[in-house]
Amino acid sequence: MRRVIPIGPYHPLQEEPEFFKLIVEGEKVVELEINIGYNHRGHEFLSPKMTYEQIAYLVERICGICSNSHPLAFVQAVEDAANIKVPERALYIRTINHELERIHSHFLWLGLAGHFIGYNTVWMWAWKYREPILDIFEMVTGNRNHYAMNKIGGVRWDIKDEQIPIIENILLEVEKATWMFTKAILDDPVILARLRDVGVLPKEVAIDYGVVGPTARASGVNIDVRRDDPHAAYDRIEWDVIVFEEGDVLAKAKVRLFECLESIKIIRQCLRKMPKGEIETKVDEIPMGEGIGRAEAPRGEVFHYVRTSGMNHPIRHKIRAPSYMNIASNAYACVGYSIADAALTLAAVDPCYCCTERIFVYADDKKIMGYEDILKLSWELTEKLKRKYNKI
Amino acid sequence: MKDLLTEIKNRFKEIEVYEHNKRRLYLKIGKERIREIAHFLHKEKGLRLSIMTGVDTREGIEILYHFSDDKTGTYYTIRIITERDDPKVDTISDITKASEWIEREIWELLGVEFVGHKNLKPLLTSEDWPRDKHPLRRDYEGI
Numbered sequence: 001m002r003r004v005i006p007i008g009p010y011h012p013l014q015e016e017p018e019f020f021k022l023i024v025e026g027e028k029v030v031e032l033e034i035n036i037g038y039n040h041r042g043h044e045f046l047s048p049k050m051t052y053e054q055i056a057y058l059v060e061r062i063c064g065i066c067s068n069s070h071p072l073a074f075v076q077a078v079e080d081a082a083n084i085k086v087p088e089r090a091l092y093i094r095t096i097n098h099e100l101e102r103i104h105s106h107f108l109w110l111g112l113a114g115h116f117i118g119y120n121t122v123w124m125w126a127w128k129y130r131e132p133i134l135d136i137f138e139m140v141t142g143n144r145n146h147y148a149m150n151k152i153g154g155v156r157w158d159i160k161d162e163q164i165p166i167i168e169n170i171l172l173e174v175e176k177a178t179w180m181f182t183k184a185i186l187d188d189p190v191i192l193a194r195l196r197d198v199g200v201l202p203k204e205v206a207i208d209y210g211v212v213g214p215t216a217r218a219s220g221v222n223i224d225v226r227r228d229d230p231h232a233a234y235d236r237i238e239w240d241v242i243v244f245e246e247g248d249v250l251a252k253a254k255v256r257l258f259e260c261l262e263s264i265k266i267i268r269q270c271l272r273k274m275p276k277g278e279i280e281t282k283v284d285e286i287p288m289g290e291g292i293g294r295a296e297a298p299r300g301e302v303f304h305y306v307r308t309s310g311m312n313h314p315i316r317h318k319i320r321a322p323s324y325m326n327i328a329s330n331a332y333a334c335v336g337y338s339i340a341d342a343a344l345t346l347a348a349v350d351p352c353y354c355c356t357e358r359i360f361v362y363a364d365d366k367k368i369m370g371y372e373d374i375l376k377l378s379w380e381l382t383e384k385l386k387r388k389y390n391k392i
Numbered sequence: 393m394k395d396l397l398t399e400i401k402n403r404f405k406e407i408e409v410y411e412h413n414k415r416r417l418y419l420k421i422g423k424e425r426i427r428e429i430a431h432f433l434h435k436e437k438g439l440r441l442s443i444m445t446g447v448d449t450r451e452g453i454e455i456l457y458h459f460s461d462d463k464t465g466t467y468y469t470i471r472i473i474t475e476r477d478d479p480k481v482d483t484i485s486d487i488t489k490a491s492e493w494i495e496r497e498i499w500e501l502l503g504v505e506f507v508g509h510k511n512l513k514p515l516l517t518s519e520d521w522p523r524d525k526h527p528l529r530r531d532y533e534g535i
Contacts, residue, residue, distance in 0.1 A: 036515065037516035038514040039513055044528065045527050045528065080413075080416065198398055207440065208489045208490070209489045209490055210488065212492030225465075228465040230465070289412075290418070291416075292467050292469070294467075301460075302444050303443055303458065305456070315447075318443065318445040322444065324443075325490060328489070328492065
């Protein structure tokens, strides 16, 4: 007998409003219907009513995690339409930013994936090491998220010489952590048993649905915008595209883990090879025309199409985020597995989450409480509770 | 890359090509041949449908099919134009599943009907949205 199990639109675990209607026979999912649109904000409607300068900020707010990819794709679309040449140094800075974003996004996913399968330790460790990456962003751009780095013709902030050793030290620490996660996950028989052969998306189905990013690369579809259509400084750097053939949740996790290591490799080369010079070209006028900008966001290809009018605003701006293609593929990947697997498969395409929580206590511009102090507070509280309940 | 363009030109004689630069090609064709060209690009040549864009222009409603050739990093954008009053275009959702959602989206936001789409229902707008109001049309004044 068929029954319906609804997940969402407002789900206590997944913070994003999406509605998944699981049609089940017993424990097995036989069909999946997906409804989206609960959080439609009309960016494509808003964009033609704004100036090019403003749109860069608007598209940044599409997603809190991909907040470098959307502006990057947008400015590249306008640069394509108006044939603007970007200075070399700006291209390297764009690359560095883009890869830092990939690391922090993949760590965020890893933490959530750990949380979903009941490994809260993975979650805490992954998010602990995500922090230093956000610290780099704060140091370079002034913001932990929504960096406002990209502008038409270049970037807004330069990376100073004295910041480079700090970034390299943080990368060393993060690299160690990435290896630790990779080994811990690939050595753990329970995690392997839970993730292997779950939610398999075969290659031909992946091509049919047009999925992108790690979801495609875990199914053996060898595509990566950074290599195929090089933007920023990716064609000046040596790195590899990570592809696995299996298509299950484990392969998706492996793609993301190894990609973090590649990202670290890219950033290191960029920091060394980055030439001195200007970081932006002056843009006078954007002529009538059309342009396509694409960037490989952590979740896959971000696509922006801009039709310019000759005035200071576009007449049409099409935005395609990677999850638009990836979420649809769940309708295939969930079918045939149990209900418990469905939650994992749905999360494995890494639907976007926005999270910017942290605690630091500041007084008179001086940090008076940091990570160690908070840890100490937590221990003290535990001791207090122990004493309290021992009395009873 | 050039070979594919030559092949397209040979097969679809009336096609108009505009080369913005070597990785961004815009090809204009009559809307009655869209299924044929989509089948050729996706099924025979293995191009990926990245997304479609609908634009309301003076001449009519333009629909752009952005096909990505991932081997060369080239975007082949197929441009078709349909009339503004009661526009109808053949669906390609049975050729590639990638167009299923976006055809629904263009249907609700621009009012273009995709003939043959099996599940043409709202994707983004709410269920009680008036179906004769299309937010991305130029004459849209709110509801």
